Amino acid sequence: MSNSRFTRRGLLKSGTLAGVGLAMPTIFTSRANAFTNDPTGGTVTLGFNVPQTGAYADEGADELRAFELAVEHLNGGGDGGMLSTFSSKALQGNGILGKKVQFVTGDTQTKSDAARASAQSMIQKDGAIMISGGSSSGVAVAVQGLCQEAGVIFMAGLTHSNDTTGKDRKANGFRHFFNAYMSAAALAPVLKGLYGSDRAAYHLTADYTWGWTQEESIAAATEAIGWSTINKVRTPLGLGDYSSYIAPVLNSGADVLILNHYGGDMVNSLTNAVQFGIRDRQANGKNFEIVVPLYSELMARGAGQNIKGIPGSQNWDWKLQDDGTKAFVKSFGTKFGFPPSQAAQTCYAQTLLYADAVTRAGTFNPCGVVEALEGFEFDGLGNGKTLYRAEDHQCFKDVIVVRGKENPENEFDLVEIVEVTPVGQVTYAPDHPMFAGGALGACNPGA
Amino acid sequence: MTEQTCPVILAYALVLVGTGASHRMAGTMDAIILQILNGLDKGAAYALIALGLTLIFGTLGVVNFAHGALFMIGAFCAVALQALFNASTVTLDPTKLDFLGNPAKVETPYLVSWFGPEMGASIIDWSVPLAILFAFPIMVIFGFVLERGLIKHFYKRPHADQILVTFGLAIVLQEIVKYFFGANPIPTSAPDVFRGSLDFGVWLGFEANAIIYPYWRLVYFAFAALLIASVFGFLQFTTFGMVVRAGMADRETVGLLGIDIDKRFTLIFGLAAAVAGLAGVMYTPILSPNYHMGMDFLVLSFVVVVVGGMGSLPGAVLAGFLLGILQSFASMNEVKSLIPGIDQIIIYLVAIIILLSRPRGLMGRKGVMEE
Amino acid sequence: MLGLNRKDAILLLIVAVLALFAPFILNPFPVDSALAQFNAGYPDLMQRFVIFGIFAIGFNILFGLTGYLSFGHAAFLGVGSYSAVWMFKLLSMNVLPALVFSVVIAGLFALVIGYVSLRRSGIYFSILTLAFAQMSFNLAYSVLTPITNGETGLQLALTDPRILDSAQVGGSLPVTSLFGAEMRSAMTLDLAGWSFTFSVGYYLCAIIMLIAFYLSVRLFRSPFGLMLRAIKSNQQRLNYTGLESRPYTLAAFVISGMYAGLAGGLLASMDPLAGADRMQWTASGEVVLMTILGGAGTLIGPVLGAGFIKYFENIFSKINESILHQWFAFLPDGVQDFIVMILYPFIGKGWSLTLGIMFMLVVIFLPGGLVEGGQRIARLFRRTKTTDGDVVSTKTKPAE
């Protein structure tokens, strides 16, 4: 492990030291580091910050598996996974720039505060040079801000809010996962195909920032295909029982219910909605439908039979048939016994992308890495051709539209892919109003 | 001051209802009936949890932060039974392949192989109601063990110590459940008969879809009412119950009468655990159980108990229903558009109003947990 | 010394030495050793230790002295943080105005909530404070997002006005500082295999904690402190002795709210982000647990409790399976796997299980909290008759 372990913004002013009551002994070394946590030994440390307690602990556990696998592959272990399908061939399976990859883990608790504390400890104590992971946008934005200030790279895990690469975008932060706008843009044409263009939508939205951007995006996209929006209702956080919000939906004049919820909220609201028999009934002469814009495997498992036939979008699915996906599913499945989730895939891909960028840049310096990632085009990581856009550090790639499978063959076979929406349909301008108000700023190497 | 309370609450409810009415006259009546149904259902859940909690408070004087965990354990009894029913023999089917290209595993539940496909499937289908039979003895015994092994040593300790030890216990219990069942919610569905919903509105002369209500929630409400009634009946009509009620009123005197209070306390704890557990079992189809559901209910259940008044069983039930109904009304769009965010805080707001206008909650007795 | 009796002065001195030498004390293991995992001497965690120490000291003034159990103290912590970040956004990156502002705002907030809640006592008081705090949390998370930035938490932005700091640094965010001394700057001392980090932010927090601790000792030993303890003991007698208890409890409530606000302001000064999670009931519960765990009503207990919980949260949660395997690598494979299997549920994602078990063990075997544990050890060593440490509740002598 390296012995340079902490941000030093220049030397301390001697006055401050005197105030603390310490004289400055000559023993203080002033190593002139070019950037935070410059790995000097034979190893480099990455920090994987995932929820290990709280509602998203299982998702965090899956992310951790993917990180473990990625590190194994980077160090030349296992079958190499997506290293062999990745379009960039810079990585040799000998660590990163010849340094063996080590990792530390921490618990975000899905709270901004705890996540930042955990990331701080990785940066300050363990000398981590890159932080990755996370399962919510609040945490992603908070940790991204910290990494920007501390001068390390943040490779976001699962975060879907427009803000992460919109108004809260940061130079040191990168997102591989798709976002609410992309979900909506990919879903809308499919919804039009499934349910026609004369529909009235009723939104139930988790009352926090992710929910709002999701609601804004999907409402705009569905209105663009001719649907009307009857109502947008905000639901309190972590509410177990959604009955009082769902009960009025049937008689509201709407014929589609859009649930802008994620995780446990989504499981509960969907279960409640199905229980109320919404899908068994008709409104405006049409079958009442439910849409869940953002899907995840774990949510689908939690909702059980209730997801049958319900459309939504995903960043990735293990049933895709490209070589990257196959290679990843094979090595993940062999090691752990079940297929990976989309959270695992994005974390795995992010780790590889980071390692590759360092290798291509020839330096761990965050500014070099930023330069190498900006505008980087790649393929073979499971999502087809992908671009890391320079303007906002968002990946642009195909989006998967799925729906709950009617007759699942096994416990992992929960959704079927309806369509792979090509990247062209989900691309937007960097200054799109839903993403406006932020600035990347300059990359910060920390020194 | 105290006599003003009921009017205050009623007035508050009327304002909420009234705001709804003024906004959209048409379709208001059905919306109100719908929210009353919702409120009763929510209230039933709150009342059930609060009932056990207040029983422990009132008789044993213990602040039990692990009560939510008991509710959670009950829910996981249903999950465990479902898993037990689904215990399967595994055979390999070479005609099908799994995701890695190996022969797929085919699981046949033992129940299916023993009772045949139909009978077996319907037993599995009924796992939640059957879990009541399974959960009751488990919860009672669990309550006994807990009281004998831990809680009884804390009767004479300060409330702060009780909070610390029961909070620690709650964490330990939920972490154990998480270790075995994971953090993800686990779908547990009601029997097929109770799927879907009932169109109430048509009976009352409304148009179709105006008032629909899921069958299972109606079952839950009936179950809760029955359980509450049996607890009250038990305390009202048995000698044991009489002693317990006397103990709630004046613990020392009952102790002086030479009645062996200890044994009864153990039983009370078992009873409270069972009530919480059964509430948890029946709630699983409404809320897919997860390991932290107990903590999520903890704060709410304390609010309900205190609003009802410490040491009052009817108070707890009344407060449960009151808060449930008010919460349902507050989540109506008409009300929310008038007072943004009201549904986020209604429970706490009502708690504050009631506690300020009635010093000891709705039906609390003087001196209980006031020092 | 400083208006303290000898025992208190010694206690203060010990706390001061511990705080000032924390970077050494908390890093007992060489960097490359297997046990380095247990080192806690990095700035962020040390700052958390002392900041939550301040929070708990303040909470103890209310709960330890008057016996009023507030279950909503995290609201003041949160309000303090929001106030501080707003000062950073609007006025200046200097922490001093931010800290003053957060203390004042939290104090006002406490005055309002306390005035209403203290109309009731016992569990009714607890629920009232809980209700106020939960309302604040829920609103901060949703409706008040323009002020609080909701789920993400209030952050600095490049576009903030910052009236006093006119000279903006180019593309990166400015850093919190005290008259030019940046909170984030630090020095590293490498000694043989050890490495010690001294950060400006930590020492600012430590000095403020010492002041806060000193003030709380003075308060404990003052007539005012005596009145607060009298309230806990017998309110009726106090009233018939010519004293009104409500102003005293309200004063204690506001003082402890200001301590919480100070802690919140310091949190934001060290890391300029204020999240709504800080106001949730779990955060209020945490400070209650810290105080009881350490020993309610004792001077040093709350600080110990705060350190204990934060240590578990930050150190135990980071031990993962591969680290366990490293530790036991010297054992034969089968044994190694077995030991790792046994320990695995208690570390990493199981850190809260371990914490829960520790809560139960402490409260079962050490009814007076960690302080009592310390006293028992001290007694073992001294083998003399009991002298009651700093437990005020029983045999304190107001005069020497």
Next chain:
Amino acid sequence: MGILEIKNVNKRFGGLQALGNVNLTVMENTVHAIIGPNGAGKSTLLNCLVGKLLPDTGTAMFDGRSVLGKKPHQINQMGISRVFQTPEIFADLSVLENVMIPCFAHRDGSFKINAMSSLMRERDMLDKAEHILEDLNMADKRDMHAGSMSRGDKRRLELAMCLVQEPRLLLLDEPTAGMARADTNNTIDLLKEIKAKRDITMVIIEHDMHVVFSLAERITVMAQGTPLVEDTPDKIKGHPKVKEAYLGEAA
């Protein structure tokens, strides 16, 4: 003119007339006992005087100022101290601290934040507290945990807490209730000694005739919420109305 003048005080609890037209004058520097059977209204009267209850009608003047409608702490600040039936002390604190609290209350009024001054620097208060403890023969117990003392000592401490405030009127609510004969006698002696040393008015509510006749200079007999007779102990002893009130019920 008495130091305490009660005029036409009435108090009803629902249908029960607890106090009916009570008129009572307590002269300065006397020991005035109020006796009567259970339910005679003695405690209700006392509670009206200390601010716990508010009578429906009537006036109660202490040294020319009304005590009705005031809160307990305000009444105490006027110079009225109260001793409870079971000693009310600060059980968690030391004996010395118990006595210092009323000292501060006497000096600082009902509320003062003196959070930064140190108890051990409050020399005056310490002296005063120690003095009263010596006075009541409790100096050796000053560092004891008050809650762990005997009942007799608790009573003594409670009296010390009252006396240190130099009250002009001391209200004693059955000060010997539940005490053994020896303790009762000690308490009588103590009260006599207190009375002998200082100018103080005492109002004692008491069941125990032995106590009453050992201490009181004036006695008021109450029954059914109304004072029947008021006189010196000697006269009271043979008064027919008293016999009726006590014995009539028994017979």
